[in-house]
Amino acid sequence: MVKAKKFVLINQFSGFPKESDVEIQEEELPEIKDGEFLCESLYISVDPYQRAYPQKTGDVIMGSQVAKIIESKNPEYPVGKHVVGHYGWKTHHILDNSPSRLGIPPKIIPDDLGVNLSHFLGVLGLTGLSAYFGFLKICRPKAGETVVISAAAGAVGSIVGQLAKNRQCKALKESAPEGVDIYFDNVGGEISAIVLKHMKEYGRISVCGSISSYNEKEEIRVPLVQRDMVSKQLKMEGFLIKQFVDYFSEGVYENARWLKQGKLKSKETITKGFENTFQAFTNMLRGKNFGKALVEL
Numbered sequence: 026m027v028k029a030k031k032f033v034l035i036n037q038f039s040g041f042p043k044e045s046d047v048e049i050q051e052e053e054l055p056e057i058k059d060g061e062f063l064c065e066s067l068y069i070s071v072d073p074y075q076r077a078y079p080q081k082t083g084d085v086i087m088g089s090q091v092a093k094i095i096e097s098k099n100p101e102y103p104v105g106k107h108v109v110g111h112y113g114w115k116t117h118h119i120l121d122n123s124p125s126r127l128g129i130p131p132k133i134i135p136d137d138l139g140v141n142l143s144h145f146l147g148v149l150g151l152t153g154l155s156a157y158f159g160f161l162k163i164c165r166p167k168a169g170e171t172v173v174i175s176a177a178a179g180a181v182g183s184i185v186g187q188l189a190k191n192r193q194c195k196a197l198k199e200s201a202p203e204g205v206d207i208y209f210d211n212v213g214g215e216i217s218a219i220v221l222k223h224m225k226e227y228g229r230i231s232v233c234g235s236i237s238s239y240n241e242k243e244e245i246r247v248p249l250v251q252r253d254m255v256s257k258q259l260k261m262e263g264f265l266i267k268q269f270v271d272y273f274s275e276g277v278y279e280n281a282r283w284l285k286q287g288k289l290k291s292k293e294t295i296t297k298g299f300e301n302t303f304q305a306f307t308n309m310l311r312g313k314n315f316g317k318a319l320v321e322l
């Protein structure tokens with residue numbers, strides 16, 4: 026009998042998440058049934074959306090994992106293979122072909138890509154794909170254009186910055202005297218209101234997230250955007266990565282190709298130990314991560 030450990034939400038987050046809002050609980054897992062497989066988590070992803078989205082008390086905290094299949098009664102998921110899933114912060118899972126709450130079933134990790142397993146939660150996972158699709162497909166960058174990225178050192182932002190440089194764009198950290206062609210927004214709020222003022226005519230804004238608001242109890246108020254949107258004829262588009270789910274393999278293989286060519290570097294901040302998952306989560310919310318924040322079990 027396998028005893029799984031899991032992080033359960035016991036109080037709704039209010040403001041910045043507190044240790045007392047979650048609890049590690051143990052769960053005796055039953056024997057697997059036909060069509061099921063048992064997997065052991067190797068890496069767990071901590072992400073801002075775990076604070077942004079409402080979660081029910083008593084539920085396992087949502088999140089993705091890379092796990093190794095250790096027992097199987099499902100020929101599609103053989104023992105020894107690794108999967109990426111979105112089944113929560115838990116050490117062991119009994120799964121089958123059923124999709125997660127993101128509508129995606131467990132994905133077998135290809136053995137032939139020659140990259141770290143952890144990359145499938147970062148540069149080759151939901152954050153790397155958010156950078157790939159959110160920047161390349163929504164912003165359609167052109168050489169010589171000026172790009173500004175908020176939360177540029179993070180999991181998504183650090184990939185967008187490299188994709189921008191690979192396309193001979195000027196990825197700026199400080200001021201942009203000639204104005205901004207593309208703004209990749211992970212933060213929202215005041216910083217975005219300032220960048221909007223510096224957008225060039227026909228600029229494009231890809232809205233990936235608004236982390237400046239996730240821990241705020243009060244609605245953040247910023248200046249009206251419509252005046253600049255109209256006068257500068259700007260395009261602003263929000264997206265959720267799941268909209269591109271049918272094209273994920275394109276993004277994974279392109280990012281993997283650039284990784285192997287050295288054109289993309291995957292930065293990760295790894296916290297060791299399942300019991301430190303919540304700490305890794307709050308460290309990320311405090312900006313203590315560089316690249317993708319992960320937990321290695």
Ligand SMILES: NC(=O)C1=CN([C@@H]2O[C@H](COP(=O)(O)OP(=O)(O)OC[C@H]3O[C@@H](n4cnc5c(N)ncnc54)[C@H](OP(=O)(O)O)[C@@H]3O)[C@@H](O)[C@H]2O)C=CC1
Binds near residue numbers: 176180182236237
């Ligand atoms: N649309 C989609 O499908 C997806 C959206 N996202 C969104 O993308 C954004 C980045 O996510 P991800 O790369 O995973 O996270 P990051 O790795 O960038 O970590 C979050 C970062 O946000 C910054 N931050 C935290 N709080 C604030 C604040 N109050 N004001 C300004 N900056 C803050 C910190 O960086 P620092 O303080 O160093 O600037 C922190 O490191 C988030 O908004 C997330 O919700 C992510 C994945 C998919």
Ligand SMILES: CCCCCC(=O)/C=C/[C@H]1[C@H](O)CC(=O)[C@@H]1CCCCCCC(=O)O
Binds near residue numbers: 151234235267
């Ligand atoms: C309003 C908050 C915007 C947060 C944007 C964000 O961080 C999205 C993250 C996506 C992640 O990369 C994979 C997803 O599809 C996340 C969005 C939805 C995840 C939670 C599902 C919510 C639910 O089940 O109701």
